[in-house]
Amino acid sequence: MSGFIMNLHLIVTIGLVIFPMSACSMRFDLRSGATKCISEDIKSKAMSVGKYSVVNPNEGFPVPDSHKITVRKMVNSPRGVKYHHGDHVEAGNFAFTGAEPGDYTACFWAPDHKRPVTVGVDFDWRTGVAATDWSNVAKKGQIEVMELELKKLHATVISIHDEIFYLREREEEMQLLNRATNSKMATFSFLSLVVCLSVAGLQLWHLKTFFERKKLL
Structure with a gap:
């Protein structure tokens, strides 16, 4: 049994090197009035989860209104199906299963202010096996x-x-x-x-x- 597990580990490790699972984790800056879109190629019936949050410029205090963002067409499928939308928010998350293969787009928009500000956003987007929460699987099962x-x-x-x-x-x-x-x-x-x-x-x-x-x- 142990030998089988080791061989299976080796096969999966080689496979992961050749075909890595999709996991996009980043932090980017968004200026007032600007929009930033991020695309991900997702296969049909593939699970996809993501979360985003605004970086608080004043740690220990509530996020100011000037740093709250609007998430429009958060996950926009190739056919234009909207999976998520957030207006004037500081954080959020989404989860969906791809109905068709193709590029799915996430767009963030910062409202325009008279005194321009730069908003930092943490964004984590995972698909396929990387999107599965194995800790919950272990607890439930x-x-x-x-x-x-x-x-x-x-x-x-x-x-x-x-x-x-x-x-x-x-x-x-x-x-x-x-x-x-x-x-x-x-x-x-x-x-x-x-x-x-x-x-x-x-x-x-x-x-x-x-x-x-x-x-x-």
Whole structure:
């Protein structure tokens, strides 16, 4: 059993190096009246969770109104479905399951003030296996440490398996696009060659007619 676990650990570790799970954790500055959008490529049926909070400029005191932000179209799917919205807030969180593959966008907007201020925002966005709270799984299930570890490994292997098929689909799409592009380029080259030969033939015919008129031939 221990040997199986070690081998499984090795496979998952290699897989994670090749196909890392998506976890975006950052801190950025947002000036008054400015908007910042962050995009994440999420697969269909992939779990996604995130949280954001304004950095308090006066620690120990409430966050001033000038540093509260508006979160518009917080998670905006490729079809324009809004999953989250916050108006004049200092913190928030969201969780959803991707209904379709594609780029999902999170946008933050700071209200415009007469005296411009810079608002710091902490943002953490996780998808796939990284979005699972394994501590809650352990508490709810009352399972052994080994079983919990196997659940983690099983979920990671499934995620890597789905990622491989997703990359294969993208590769097939790129191949089809390349073939279509090559076919169009070949047609365009052939037409260009026909036009060039036609123009050259017309020029020779014109020169021949001109010399015949001048009785040079």
